[in-house]
Amino acid sequence: MGSPQDDAYRLLNEYSNGFMVSQVLFAACELGVFDLLAQAPGPLDSAAAASRLGCSPHGTELLLDTCAALKLLKVEVRGGRAFYRNSELSSTYLASGSPTCQRNMLLYMARTTYRCWAHLAEAVREGKNRYLQVFGVPSEELFSAIYRSDAERLRFTRGLQEVWSVAGRSVLAAFDLSPFPLVCDLGGGSGALARECASLYPGCQVTVFDIPEVVRAAREHGAFPAEGRVGFREGGGLLVVESLLDEDGRGPLTTQLYSLNMLVQTEGRERTPSQYRALLASAGFHGFQFKKTGGIYDAILARN
Ligand SMILES: C[S@@+](CC[C@H](N)C(=O)[O-])C[C@H]1O[C@@H](n2cnc3c(N)ncnc32)[C@H](O)[C@@H]1O
Incomplete structure (x- = not known):
């Protein structure tokens, strides 16, 4: 009998949602998230990132937090505010200045x-x-x-x-x-x-x-x-x-x-x-x- 905790059901969801993960990566590249964070003098909060990327504050916050969950960004919370910077993966493969950027x-x-x-x-x-x-x-x-x-x-x-x-x-x-x-x-x-x-x-x-x-x-x-x-x-x-x-x-x-x-x-x-x-x-x-x-x-x- 199937249940929401089944490994099979979990795997099914992982496969069917796989394209969303790709799209988060593609959108963050397209919008220049990794280049912005590579060039910023320090970690940025989502409002600062949104204004520099010319994007909506709400959409940017969702995208940055999802990137953090995918280990594309690192997040640290100071005074109740989240600040984002590139993870090692992003610095190596996603920031334009890296010789191995993809x-x-x-x-x-x-x-x-x-x-x-x-x-x-x-x-x-x-x-x-x-x-x-x-x-x-x-x-x-x-x-x-x-x-x-x-x-x-x-x-x-x-x-x-x-x-x-x-x-x-x-x-x-x-x-x-x-x-x-x-x-x-x-x-x-x-x-x-x-x-x-x-x-x-x-x-x-x-x-x-x-x-x-x-x-x-x-x-x-x-x-x-x-x-x-x-x-x-x-x-x-x-x-x-x-x-x-x-x-x-x-x-x-x-x-x-x-x-x-x-x-x-x-x-x-x-x-x-x-x-x-x-x-x-x-x-x-x-x-x-x-x-x-x-x-x-x-x-x-x-x-x-
Ligand atoms: C998949 S790409 C690989 C390019 C390159 N070998 C690389 O890996 O970076 C295939 C290449 O074959 C070239 N190509 C296709 N037909 C060709 C032909 N008849 N003569 C020479 N090159 C051709 C394409 O223009 C393209 O640059």
């Missing part, structure tokens, strides 16, 4: 990913995404949600830069790439992973390849991709950086969610090691190895 990725998730996920049931039913309905762009175009405007493309590229500021080293150090003097990062965006590669393997010459619009934007915003064609010579290798599914496809949960994320955004999917092995073998690669990094992204190395 703000662009979170804003991308709020403005693109979240909106695509609102159509998950249709995507599962039809095996297709719903760009046309969500963003007014035709679904035939790959990346049309992500690249629907220059601003969103730049946001996505910057978001990936932020991801690699945290996860880049572990995927590039998963295998010793020093025997490869020439490295080409295909679809390398702004060159964030390429820069990490050049710093980890100073003997390598690294070149980034991407589509013309991305190359143009990256040049305008201070990065360095080059256009061209990639050819694999004898003795070459291919490093694939992806989130690996378990062999039976039933875990880890984050990778399963990423697979659904690929469905709603690009009609793609994440893969198991065997599926990558088959894909790479069909393209003439062998000597397949993979390493789980312990982070979200794993590494696969194959030779030709």
Whole structure:
């Protein structure tokens, strides 16, 4: 017999309310809460935060207290008034001044990913995404949600830069790439992973390849991709950086969610090691190895 104290009922509520937690995080980023508190000379009360953010006092107080409950903010009470400051998590990952800030990725998730996920049931039913309905762009175009405007493309590229500021080293150090003097990062965006590669393997010459619009934007915003064609010579290798599914496809949960994320955004999917092995073998690669990094992204190395 079910009861409100049941673990199952508690879990059900945790899952159904999960999107609210994401929205608190997204809204606080969007409104600039973490930057305000990082730049303030000391902790602020909700009235001061509301006036500096240009937000309602009531809404701000609710948001700040919920952020505190989520360990995104620290709160101390003085003279009956609550004062808020960033927690360690927010100082490290949410304040713009931090070298590991993930703000662009979170804003991308709020403005693109979240909106695509609102159509998950249709995507599962039809095996297709719903760009046309969500963003007014035709679904035939790959990346049309992500690249629907220059601003969103730049946001996505910057978001990936932020991801690699945290996860880049572990995927590039998963295998010793020093025997490869020439490295080409295909679809390398702004060159964030390429820069990490050049710093980890100073003997390598690294070149980034991407589509013309991305190359143009990256040049305008201070990065360095080059256009061209990639050819694999004898003795070459291919490093694939992806989130690996378990062999039976039933875990880890984050990778399963990423697979659904690929469905709603690009009609793609994440893969198991065997599926990558088959894909790479069909393209003439062998000597397949993979390493789980312990982070979200794993590494696969194959030779030709
Ligand atoms: C998911 S993003 C990854 C970007 C980058 N590797 C990173 O992790 O930061 C995929 C990239 O592939 C690029 N891309 C898509 N089609 C491409 C093509 N035909 N040739 C080169 N790059 C392409 C996209 O523009 C985008 O920058």
